[in-house]
Amino acid sequence: GQNIDQPTEMTATEGAIVQINCTYQTSGFNGLFWYQQHAGEAPTFLSYNVLDGLEEKGRFSSFLSRSKGYSYLLLKELQMKDSASYLCAVMDSNYQLIWGAGTKLIIKP
Amino acid sequence: GAGVSQSPRYKVAKRGQDVALRCDPISGHVSLFWYQQALGQGPEFLTYFQNEAQLDKSGLPSDRFFAERPEGSVSTLKIQRTQQEDSAVYLCASSLTGDRASTDTQYFGPGTRLTVL
Numbered sequence: 647g648q649n650i651d652q653p654t655e656m657t658a659t660e661g662a663i664v665q666i667n668c669t670y671q672t673s674g675f676n677g678l679f680w681y682q683q684h685a686g687e688a689p690t691f692l693s694y695n696v697l698d699g700l701e702e703k704g705r706f707s708s709f710l711s712r713s714k715g716y717s718y719l720l721l722k723e724l725q726m727k728d729s730a731s732y733l734c735a736v737m738d739s740n741y742q743l744i745w746g747a748g749t750k751l752i753i754k755p
Numbered sequence: 756g757a758g759v760s761q762s763p764r765y766k767v768a769k770r771g772q773d774v775a776l777r778c779d780p781i782s783g784h785v786s787l788f789w790y791q792q793a794l795g796q797g798p799e800f801l802t803y804f805q806n807e808a809q810l811d812k813s814g815l816p817s818d819r820f821f822a823e824r825p826e827g828s829v830s831t832l833k834i835q836r837t838q839q840e841d842s843a844v845y846l847c848a849s850s851l852t853g854d855r856a857s858t859d860t861q862y863f864g865p866g867t868r869l870t871v872l
Contacts, residue, residue, distance in 0.1 A: 650797070677858045688759070688846065688863035689798070696858065733797050737858055742811075745797030 648672045650746035652734050657752045658724055666719045666732050666749045674739020680708050680719045681733040683748065689733055692719070721751075729753045757781070759864035761847050767870045768837045776832045776867045780849030787830050788861060789822055790846040798846055804830060837871045844868050 649671045658664040670678070677696035681689035695701055695710035695717060707720040719732055731748040738744055760779045768774050780787050785806055790798035791814075800814040806827035815822070819837075824830040834841055848861040 679860075681863075686865075686868075688865045691860045691862070694858065694860065735797070741857060742800055743798075743861070745799070747796050 648736075648738065648744050650734055650736060650744055652732075652746045652749045654747070655750045655752065657754060658721075660724055660726060660753055660755050662724050663720065663722050664724060664751065666721075666734075666751065668717045668719075668734035668746060670715050670717070670734070670736045670744075670746075672736045672738045672744055675712060676737040676739070676741055678708075678710055678717050679735045679737070679743070680706075680717075681735065682730050683733055684730045692732075724753050726753050726755070759847055759849055759862055761845075761864040761867050763867060764865060765868050765870075767872065769872055770839060771836050772871075773833065773835045774837055774869065776834075776845050776869070778830045778832070778847030778864060780828065780830070780847070781851075781862055782828075784849035784851055784862075785827075786850040786852065786857075786859070786861075787824055788848040788850075789830070789832050790848065791816075792844045792846055792866070794843075801832070801845075834869075837869075839871050842869055842871045 652668045680692040683689040693708040700709045705722045710717045733748045734746040735743045787804040789801040792798045802822045803811040804824045819835045821833045844866040846866045847864045850859040850861045
């Protein structure tokens, strides 16, 4: 079966760095997406990785290792507004998005 | 507006009632997706349209669920004879190209929270 695993909840301090991990087992791979979802709102696109390595975009970076079936989202200089759920999604061989359950990130002052 | 819009944002239905959920995708976007998201879970795929053609409905949980996009723009997800297990947030997303084999970013609407009593 297809499986996306990520921690249910993480807590971090304002101004700090946090890394949210995602491991996956899917039938085929056409890229991995990270989305941010604030409570009661739409998921919004953060990043897309299809090649191994680190993609940096401002305070957010995303890393992919296809051989390990592993990705992480790195958030630097955390702000209170970063409190949200972070969803990992893999596009499988049928170009269908398979979603993880999301990681709820709590930022404390 | 520039984004995907959905209406209503909240819907309460009595068990057995029919409901219709509307999605207005981003203008010009060819692909349209419907997802179901249970509380604390990631979205689960329901169905996919390329313009007015429904190319994949493999995720629809039962024949009580029906979706259409008659003019290739606005889409409606209809649920007949609602059951309590249908309670969830229904998300609509659109992407620019119509190529199913595409990694285009999907842009999501705010969702409709359906509660079936």
